[in-house]
Amino acid sequence: MQNGRTQRICLACLLGLTAISVSSCIYVNESGLQSEDSSWSWNNNARAERQVELSAPMTPDATFSARTNDGAVTVDGQDTDECRVLATIRTHARTQERAEELAEQIQVRLEPSSSGVTVVIDRPAVIRNAGFGVALDVVTPRRTNLELDTSDGSIHIRNIQGAMSVTTSDGDIDAGNTQGDMVLRTSDGSIRLNRVRADHLQARTSDGSVRGENIATANLNGHTSDGSIYIALDADGPVAPQIEMTTSDGGITLTTPPGLSATIDASASDGSIHTELPLTIQGRVGKSLRGTIGNGAGYIRLRTSDGSITIR
Numbered sequence: 575m576q577n578g579r580t581q582r583i584c585l586a587c588l589l590g591l592t593a594i595s596v597s598s599c600i601y602v603n604e605s606g607l608q609s610e611d612s613s614w615s616w617n618n619n620a621r622a623e624r625q626v627e628l629s630a631p632m633t634p635d636a637t638f639s640a641r642t643n644d645g646a647v648t649v650d651g652q653d654t655d656e657c658r659v660l661a662t663i664r665t666h667a668r669t670q671e672r673a674e675e676l677a678e679q680i681q682v683r684l685e686p687s688s689s690g691v692t693v694v695i696d697r698p699a700v701i702r703n704a705g706f707g708v709a710l711d712v713v714t715p716r717r718t719n720l721e722l723d724t725s726d727g728s729i730h731i732r733n734i735q736g737a738m739s740v741t742t743s744d745g746d747i748d749a750g751n752t753q754g755d756m757v758l759r760t761s762d763g764s765i766r767l768n769r770v771r772a773d774h775l776q777a778r779t780s781d782g783s784v785r786g787e788n789i790a791t792a793n794l795n796g797h798t799s800d801g802s803i804y805i806a807l808d809a810d811g812p813v814a815p816q817i818e819m820t821t822s823d824g825g826i827t828l829t830t831p832p833g834l835s836a837t838i839d840a841s842a843s844d845g846s847i848h849t850e851l852p853l854t855i856q857g858r859v860g861k862s863l864r865g866t867i868g869n870g871a872g873y874i875r876l877r878t879s880d881g882s883i884t885i886r
Contacts, residue, residue: 636690644707651716651733814872825881835868845882
């Protein structure tokens with residue numbers, strides 16, 4: 575009898591501790607905001623949306639800066655002397671009333687700076703059981719430098735001439751008809767480029783492909799941990815570029831311009847190497863290839879752990 579009573583007491587204590595533990599858990603919603611209520615869920619919640627139109631004077635060669643934790647960013651260069659922004663604020667909450675209230679509390683404004691124009695997002699200091707995102711559709715002068723950063727959203731750039739620093743943690747990066755040095759980074763998404771001219775071009779992703787067509791650059795660094803790399807250099811681009819491309823899981827294809835002059839160092843740990851170039855080969859050809867075309871003024875280094883390499 576005594577042993578049974580002791581077991582029942584211990585079981586009751588254990589259940590009590592479990593209940594206390596569950597009731598004090600902290601849950602994190604998809605915007606990274608904390609909630610102390612375990613019943614709150616993003617699956618069944620109310621949503622609200624509000625748009626804000628903004629504009630500010632902007633001179634050519636100024637810098638447009640934007641940082642948003644959750645939302646896509648699109649920038650289009652046009653013949654204009656101002657910056658125009660359409661900000662779309664999207665909120666999520668338990669009730670429709672709370673979602674609409676939060677949408678009104680999120681404020682987006684353009685703030686002039688010594689270098690150009692910056693998007694500033696003001697939010698309540700504490701947001702519980704709710705979240706928000708801000709997407710930006712932007713028009714700037716064609717000659718504009720860009721500093722763009724979002725944690726969750728794609729970034730699209732068109733018709734820009736200027737230095738560009740672009741970062742997203744979860745989303746694709748797409749750039750076309752641009753001129754200027756570019757640093758592009760995404761942790762989970764692909765990078766797509768078309769008609770890009772840059773002295774220095776860096777495109778890095780951890781999970782996604784890197785693809786570029788009509789690329790004219792003197793220095794190219796392309797990297798992905800999980801995906802393929804395809805780069806077609808423009809026929810009118812530099813003939814002695816410095817190129818380094820690496821992937822852990824995927825193939826690499828490089829199309830070179832006429833009159834290429836470079837030393838080539840290619841290695842495929844688990845794959846084959848194909849080339850249509852008239853190379854002067856050094857050493858044995860197998861999983862690796864080293865050779866020279868022209869007078870070897872440029873440098874091309876290609877590496878893949880699981881995939882094949884094609885050089886045209």
